[in-house]
Amino acid sequence: MSQKSINLHNIPACSNFFEMSSKLSIFTILISVFQIIDTSGCFPENNCDKNAICITAESSYYCQCNAGYEGSGYICTDENECVATHQCSLYAACVNTDGSYECICRNGYIGDGFSCHKSFDDITN
Known part of the structure; x- marks a missing residue:
């Protein structure tokens, strides 16, 4: 996985501990997201379906269908949420x-x- 560099000088100063804690929590979450979904090894000519995201893995990549779609990532089809997973009212x-x-x-x-x-x-x- 490639390393990301983040400029810490762009984080605004905090006036109190609560404000500092909340900004650090958001910063930590952002770092976690960048580590989980790294697309730097994906090239425009990858074989992922148009309804999938390309994710870097070691020296290669893999494809994962977007939410609402199912399949291998290389072929994704619409998931019919109405069959089992919907949250609609009984009425x-x-x-x-x-x-x-x-x-x-x-x-x-x-x-x-x-x-x-x-x-x-x-x-x-």
Whole structure:
């Protein structure tokens, strides 16, 4: 894995311990992310699917499908989240989309699709 250099002089001064701690935590998280996903060994002509990310591994690379897709990374197909993993309300329809899904409240219900309740008009009639 290649080493990343980060200029510590660009981190702003902190006025108190809490502010310093929170900035250091964010800094630590950023360093962790850079170490986990290193794409420096990936070339534009890699064989990854258009719905995958290329990740450097030792002296080579591998491909990993993006969220909402499944497969080897070299071939990724849309995962149908409506089959098992959706979080739609019992009163909503799950609609699979490319790489994701939408929840739409059924007729007579209102809400954001994740939480649906009887519409006021249906309650009064």
